[in-house]
Amino acid sequence: MKKSLFFIMLLLLILLFASCGANTFGIFSQPENQKGAAYHDFKGFGIIDYKSFPQEAQAKLAALEAARQDAYSKAVEYIYGxxxxxxxxxxxxxxKNKTIDSSLWGVIKGAQEIDEGFDMTQGMAYVTIRVYRKDIEQLLGKRLKNF
Incomplete structure (x- = not known):
């Protein structure tokens, strides 16, 4: 009796923890890419800054450009390191002093912007770009095994 009660409680506990790990498809979630896919998506984000840009249209355009640059930076980091x-x-x-400098360098050819928009509850813009595997292989000059 005690063993069956223990297993039932354990099963309920496992179900409880499994349900707590629900998918969070918010603005910050990155597009899912399956291994061996023909492309890879990169999502960038930009803050809508009304202090620097008092005109709403100007603030939104600046946020979209920042999001686009963030997406390209993520692509360069992924492809080149x-x-x-x-x-x-x-x-x-x-x-006494610690400095950390990071730098990115790379050329992205063939990237396509597939999604852009705003999440006004977060005050952010987002842009998703897609880079195809064949374009990455052409840039690197080699075939990719673990894409």
């Missing part, structure tokens, strides 16, 4: 350089200064066994 990111270079990180860090310097640390320690004096008297205490951290």
């Amino acid at each position: 990111i270079f990180i350089d860090s310097n640390t200064t320690i004096k008297d066994f205490a951290l």
